[in-house]
Amino acid sequence: MTPLVSIVIPAYNAAATLPYTLESATGQTWPRKEIIVVDDGSTDDTAAVADRFASKGVKVVSIKNRGLAGAVNYGVSRCQGDYIQELDADDILGPDKIERQLAARRAGDSKRLLLSSPWAHFYYRTNRARFVRNAFWQDLSPVEWLMRKLGENLHMQNATWLVSRELAEATGGWDERLDYDQDGEYYARLVSLSAGTRFVPEGSVFYRLSGSHRVSYIGDSDKKKESLLRSMKLHVQYIRGLEDSDRVRRACLAYFQTWFSIFHPSRPDLAAELQSMAAQFQGELVPPQLPIKYAWMQPLVGSQTATRMQTTLPQFKSGLISKWDKAMFWLETRYAQ
Numbered sequence: 001m002t003p004l005v006s007i008v009i010p011a012y013n014a015a016a017t018l019p020y021t022l023e024s025a026t027g028q029t030w031p032r033k034e035i036i037v038v039d040d041g042s043t044d045d046t047a048a049v050a051d052r053f054a055s056k057g058v059k060v061v062s063i064k065n066r067g068l069a070g071a072v073n074y075g076v077s078r079c080q081g082d083y084i085q086e087l088d089a090d091d092i093l094g095p096d097k098i099e100r101q102l103a104a105r106r107a108g109d110s111k112r113l114l115l116s117s118p119w120a121h122f123y124y125r126t127n128r129a130r131f132v133r134n135a136f137w138q139d140l141s142p143v144e145w146l147m148r149k150l151g152e153n154l155h156m157q158n159a160t161w162l163v164s165r166e167l168a169e170a171t172g173g174w175d176e177r178l179d180y181d182q183d184g185e186y187y188a189r190l191v192s193l194s195a196g197t198r199f200v201p202e203g204s205v206f207y208r209l210s211g212s213h214r215v216s217y218i219g220d221s222d223k224k225k226e227s228l229l230r231s232m233k234l235h236v237q238y239i240r241g242l243e244d245s246d247r248v249r250r251a252c253l254a255y256f257q258t259w260f261s262i263f264h265p266s267r268p269d270l271a272a273e274l275q276s277m278a279a280q281f282q283g284e285l286v287p288p289q290l291p292i293k294y295a296w297m298q299p300l301v302g303s304q305t306a307t308r309m310q311t312t313l314p315q316f317k318s319g320l321i322s323k324w325d326k327a328m329f330w331l332e333t334r335y336a337q
Contacts, residue, residue: 005098005162006081007035010071014089015045017208019052021089026056030098034059037089038075041065046089069174069182076168084163091159092126094204101162101200110195112170115162117203123322124329126206141196143242146188150235151251153258158183159205167194180224181231192238209318218262219311225262229270232259236277253283261288 007025011018018037025035037050039062050060063074072086085098094117101115118137120129135148136156148154171193174186191197218224236252256278263271264287278285290298290306297306 002032003082003102004080005030005033005083005085005102006076006079007033007085007087008072008075008079009035009037009087009089010040010068010075011037011042011046011050011089012040012065012068012071013042013044013046015042015049017090017210018046018049020092021087022050022053022056022058024092024095025087026053026058027095028093028098029096030102033057033098034079034081036061036075036079038063038071040067040071067176067179067182069176069178069186073173073176076173082165084165084168085159086161086163087159090208090210091157092122092206092208093159094206097203097205098162100202104198104200109198111164111166112193112195113164114167114191114194114197115200116156116160116197117200117205119157119160119205119207121209122206123209123325125325125332128325129206131204136197137199137201139196139198142191142194143239143248145191145197146235146239146242147247147251149188150239150255153255155184156187157205157207158187159207160203161187161190163190175234178227178231180218180221180227182227185231185234188235188238192242209322220266222267225267225270228259228262229273232256232274233277249281249283253278253281253285256281256283257285260285264288 007028009018009021009025014021022035022037035058037058037060039047039050039060041062041064047060047062050058054060061074061078063071066074076084083102085093087093097117101117104115105113116136118131120131122129134154135152136145136154140148149156167190171186171190174182178185218228232255235255239248239251256274260271260274263274265271275285289295290310294306294310297309301309
């Protein structure tokens with residue numbers, strides 16, 4: 001029988017972007033699918049926007065705000081699919097993404113095989129997105145995938161994955177204790193329990209850049225910093241459960257060093273805890289140094305302001321690019337109509 005694919009879309013105040021996400025979901029070339037939008041206590045027109053797609057088979061369920069992890073868990077609990085496709089309410093699937101991935105299955109494959117695909121950033125125009133090859137663009141065993149994630153600071157966007165029901169049930173739900181890196185922790189746990197990943201280069205996912213309002217933005221949030229450290233501890237637990245070796249130790253130390261700047265010097269308690277974790281791996285974390293293009297500011301404005309500029313200037317630049325891309329998207333859409 002042709003597998004049923006459930007596309008689960010958690011949505012919170014996503015009325016502006018949800019139509020494009022739903023067009024990509026309903027337009028999937030895979031014929032047997034169900035689409036569930038979980039309106040996570042939105043205060044805008046998210047539910048009304050989703051309702052407009054009812055004729056295309058979209059189901060809408062509304063819940064009291066539970067956050068990203070809770071909304072995904074609720075959607076998965078309501079779906080019936082043999083495979084589950086999680087899709088954030090501002091991202092877009094390539095039209096044959098799911099079909100390409102399911103076509104890549106082979107006779108004798110484990111039901112716990114994870115299917116992935118390329119992804120690229122975009123603001124408004126997907127035709128401007130650029131796919132950049134990295135070490136995830138290949139079939140990998142669970143430990144090799146986690147080695148690359150921790151050691152090279154790589155990221156696989158949520159919607160790239162197509163997850164079998166069997167593997168999802170074996171993994172359990174998203175961790176609702178987390179306010180940051182909920183997806184990173186969940187998919188690391190998923191990979192650790194999988195039969196490995198199969199990369200399908202013909203598939204595609206477009207990940208919208210949405211500035212400081214996105215869930216993945218930490219900023220000065222203490223809750224998110226505490227959540228990140230909790231997630232990091234779990235990542236280390238997952239990889240060491242598969243292999244405890246010198247190369248894993250080095251990957252973990254690289255992982256700690258990559259994220260050390262989030263905690264130092266703003267949260268000395270968390271920085272000390274991470275330093276203690278590094279010591280258990282016979283390592284020591286080096287206090288982060290500002291890049292040259294920001295370090296010259298220190299004598300003029302002070303270390304704290306120069307450090308803040310390292311975050312705010314790229315955000316300002318990204319905001320300008322986003323506004324330009326939005327204007328061009330509007331013009332191109334108007335011209336096409």
